[in-house]
Amino acid sequence: MLRRIGQAATALVVTTCTLAAIAVASGWLHPVVTRGVSMLPTYQTGDLVFVADPAGASTIGSIAAYRNPANDSIVLHRIVGGDATAGFELRGDNNESIDPYRPVLSDMIGGPVLTIPRVGTLLQQPGAVAPVLLGIGGLLTGLLVVTQPPASRRRARRRLRGLRTLGTTPSIRAASLAPPTQAIPVTAAPDTAPATAHRRTPSRATATRIALVLLVLALAAGVVAAFALPAQVVTPPPAPEQALSLSYGGPAAAGVTYPDGVAATGDPVFLRLVDHLDVVMRYDAADQRTVRGTASVWVELASTSGWSSREVLAQQDFDGATQSLAGTVTLAVLLSTIGALATETGVPSSSAKVTLGATVAEATLDGRSIDPITSTIELSLTSDSLTPLDAAGLVDSGNADGSKAALTTAAMTGSERRTATETGGIPRRWRQPLVMALLAGVALAALAWPTRTTSVVMPVGAIELSPQLTRIRMDDAAALDEIAAHEDVPLLAGPGWRAVLVEQRLYWDGDHEPRSTEAHVPA
Numbered sequence: 001m002l003r004r005i006g007q008a009a010t011a012l013v014v015t016t017c018t019l020a021a022i023a024v025a026s027g028w029l030h031p032v033v034t035r036g037v038s039m040l041p042t043y044q045t046g047d048l049v050f051v052a053d054p055a056g057a058s059t060i061g062s063i064a065a066y067r068n069p070a071n072d073s074i075v076l077h078r079i080v081g082g083d084a085t086a087g088f089e090l091r092g093d094n095n096e097s098i099d100p101y102r103p104v105l106s107d108m109i110g111g112p113v114l115t116i117p118r119v120g121t122l123l124q125q126p127g128a129v130a131p132v133l134l135g136i137g138g139l140l141t142g143l144l145v146v147t148q149p150p151a152s153r154r155r156a157r158r159r160l161r162g163l164r165t166l167g168t169t170p171s172i173r174a175a176s177l178a179p180p181t182q183a184i185p186v187t188a189a190p191d192t193a194p195a196t197a198h199r200r201t202p203s204r205a206t207a208t209r210i211a212l213v214l215l216v217l218a219l220a221a222g223v224v225a226a227f228a229l230p231a232q233v234v235t236p237p238p239a240p241e242q243a244l245s246l247s248y249g250g251p252a253a254a255g256v257t258y259p260d261g262v263a264a265t266g267d268p269v270f271l272r273l274v275d276h277l278d279v280v281m282r283y284d285a286a287d288q289r290t291v292r293g294t295a296s297v298w299v300e301l302a303s304t305s306g307w308s309s310r311e312v313l314a315q316q317d318f319d320g321a322t323q324s325l326a327g328t329v330t331l332a333v334l335l336s337t338i339g340a341l342a343t344e345t346g347v348p349s350s351s352a353k354v355t356l357g358a359t360v361a362e363a364t365l366d367g368r369s370i371d372p373i374t375s376t377i378e379l380s381l382t383s384d385s386l387t388p389l390d391a392a393g394l395v396d397s398g399n400a401d402g403s404k405a406a407l408t409t410a411a412m413t414g415s416e417r418r419t420a421t422e423t424g425g426i427p428r429r430w431r432q433p434l435v436m437a438l439l440a441g442v443a444l445a446a447l448a449w450p451t452r453t454t455s456v457v458m459p460v461g462a463i464e465l466s467p468q469l470t471r472i473r474m475d476d477a478a479a480l481d482e483i484a485a486h487e488d489v490p491l492l493a494g495p496g497w498r499a500v501l502v503e504q505r506l507y508w509d510g511d512h513e514p515r516s517t518e519a520h521v522p523a
Contacts, residue, residue: 028052029050029051029052029113030050030051030052030065030074030109030110031048031049031050031120032048032049032050032051032065032074032076032109033046033047033048033049033120034046034047034049034076034120037094038077038092038093038094038095039063039076039077039078039092039093039094040093040094041093041094042063042093042428042429043076043115044117044118046117046118046119046120047115047116047117047118047119047120048115048116048117048119048120049065049076049112049114049115049120050112050113050114050115051064051065051076051109051110051111051112051113052110052111052113053110053111053113054105054108054109054110057079057108057110057111058079058084058088058105058108059079060079060080060081061078061079061080061232061234062078062079062111063076063077063078063079063111063112064076064077064078064079064088064090064108064109064110064111065108065109065110065111065112066088066090066103066107066108066109067103067107067109068101068103068107069101069107070101074109075090075099075101076112077090077091077092077093077095077099078090078091078092078093080098080238081098082102084104084105085104086102086104087102087103087104088102088103088104088108089102090103091238096238096239096411096413097238097239097411098238114431114432114435115431115432116432116436117432205450208448208449208450209449209450212444212445212448212449213445215441215444215445216438216441216442216445219434219437219438219441220438222434222437222438223431223434223435223438225426226426226428226430226431226434227431229425229426230425230426230428231422231423231424231425231426231427231428232422232423232424232425234421234422234423238411239411239412239413240285240286240287240289240365240411240412241286241409241410241411241412242283242284242285242286242291242360242370242373242409242410242411242412243283243284243286243407243408243409244281244282244283244284244358244360244373244374244375244407244408244409245281245282245375245397245405245406245407245408246279246280246281246356246357246358246375246376246377246405246406246407247264247265247279247280247397247403247404247405247406248264248265248277248278248279248280248356248377249262249263249264249265249277249278249280249403250262250263250269250274250275250276250277250278251263251274252270252273252274253273255273257270257273258273263277264403264404265377265394265397265403265404265405265406266388266391266394266404267388268385268386268387268388269331269379269385269386269387270384270385271331271332271335271383271384271385271386272384274331275330275331275332276328276329276330276331277328277329277331277356277386278326278327278328279297279299279313279326279327279328279329279356279358280297280324280325280326281295281297281324281325281326281358281375282322282323282324283295283318283322283323283324283358283360283373284321284322285321285322285365285412286412288321289321289365289366289412290319290320290321290365291318291319291320291321291360291363291364291365291370291412292317292318292319292363292364293317293318293360293361293362293363293364294315294316294317294318294360294361294362294363295315295316295317295318295323295325295358295359295360296312296314296315296316296325296358296359296360296361297312297313297314297315297325297326297327297356297357297358298310298311298312298313298327298356298357298358298359299311299313299327299329299334299354299355299356299357300354300355300357301334301337301338301352301353301354301355301381302352302353302354302355303338303341303347303349303352304349304351304352305341305345305347305349307341307345309337312327313327313328313329314326314327323360325358329356331386334352334354334381335381335383338352338381350382350383351380351381351382352380352381353378353379353380353381353389354378354379354380354381354386355376355377355378355379356376356377356379357374357375357376357377358374358375358376359372359373359374360372360373360374365412370412370413371410371412371413373408373410374408375406375407375408376406377394377406378390393406394406395407456484456490456491457490457491457493457498458490458491458492458493459493459494460492460493460494463492463494463514463516464516465506465514465515465516466504468504469501469504469505469506470504470505470506471505471506471508471513472505472506472507472508473508473509473513474507474508474509475509476509477498477509480498480500480507480508480509483500483502483507484500487500487502489501489502492514494510494512494514495512496510496511496512497509497510497511497512497513497514498510499514
């Protein structure tokens with residue numbers, strides 16, 4: 001019975017893998033290969049994650065996979081807000097900002113069911129899927145073969161069942177159970193009554209089976225508990241945002257080109273009409289949080305030959321939620337610098353790139369350093385004009401005059417990365433090790449399951465032993481049982497002795513040595 005349990009456990013693994021393959025093929029179970037570092041430390045790059053049940057993966061705090069229709073990609077992040085109607089808000093455990101796309105329930109694919117680390121990297125290699133599947137199939141087939149009893153033992157069982165039905169004499173029973181190549185010199189007395197063959201199970205094999213069954217049951221209980229009693233996921237709130245806007249403007253003669261008499265952000269600047277630009281930055285911290293840092297406004301000039309130079313127009317330390325700063329750049333100085341460069345190097349340059357920029361650096365929030373933030377506007381400089389290179393990237397500055405500005409927003413993040421934590425229950429990170437341990441435990445049970453389970457014990461009456469036999473006394477009764485089971489021969493039991501006949505060797509133990517023509521002792 002216990003060996004059948006071992007075979008059933010192996011068959012369960014094969015069935016589970018088959019059902020998983022059917023579930024993947026039918027679309028109920030979806031494999032997802034993780035990429036990038038957005039879900040560290042929950043998932044590493046190349047992990048293979050199986051997801052299912054879209055409706056069940058729609059609670060705040062749970063991990064869910066959704067399809068982004070913008071690029072038809074699958075994203076595996078954690079739900080931090082929203083709902084199925086207005087759209088869910090998701091964010092990677094290692095990200096500070098929320099995903100730009102808000103999926104609805106129809107976009108959801110499901111939540112994680114099983115994670116296999118690093119396997120996704122292997123499956124992504126060209127032509128690797130077939131060898132991996134063949135390897136898994138070969139392993140499972142090998143487990144089934146190992147757990148099947150030898151053919152000789154199956155034949156012995158069939159013979160034993162036949163002997164019980166026929167009720168033959170001990171001597172005939174012994175001869176019937178012997179392998180075809182072995183002759184057991186046992187004879188029965190005429191007045192010998194039929195005896196009943198019974199089995200003896202070695203205690204060592206029984207203990208092994210019990211230990212393997214308990215191991216698999218304990219691991220299975222751990223897996224069930226990990227999924228039935230999950231810990232509650234507590235996601236930290238998103239980091240506060242910071243915004244940095246940058247604009248430029250300069251006075252100009254009013255006319256057709258500049259009706260208001262001002263060259264504003266996004267306008268081409270004609271050097272004949274404008275001689276300088278005021279570069280203005282504004283920094284805002286969300287929720288009026290107090291930030292300490294250094295703000296600067298600068299201009300960078302770069303030629304087509306690769307030369308570049310940066311000049312700080314204004315710089316100031318600040319302590320507060322907002323900060324404004326302005327600097328002035330003289331356009332004639334930019335032209336003269338490019339001309340001097342061409343004269344010195346002998347490399348003519350018909351144009352150059354001018355970058356107006358603002359930076360807030362060395363900033364801290366609540367004593368914690370945050371990453372620098374920079375906003376820039378790139379322009380092309382020629383001998384007669386300064387033209388924005390990406391006017392379409394400019395946004396409304398929010399001023400009453402309708403002017404535009406370059407805007408950069410970023411989370412106030414630094415060296416401290418906040419990740420989700422788990423409280424109460426069993427941590428979700430234990431699910432993967434427990435599932436892998438259960439699979440390993442089932443495989444170990446299938447491989448280590450004792451296949452030589454029992455020896456046939458046969459009480460005998462009269463016995464005739466050949467003088468050519470080599471007699472070997474065994475000090476360990478369990479060893480005698482093991483020999484009988486290993487050789488698939490019956491264990492003969494007489495008055496005060498037990499013996500096993502293997503070819504011309506007689507292995508025995510007991511108080512008396514087996515001798516020919518012993519008196520019959522009823523079983």
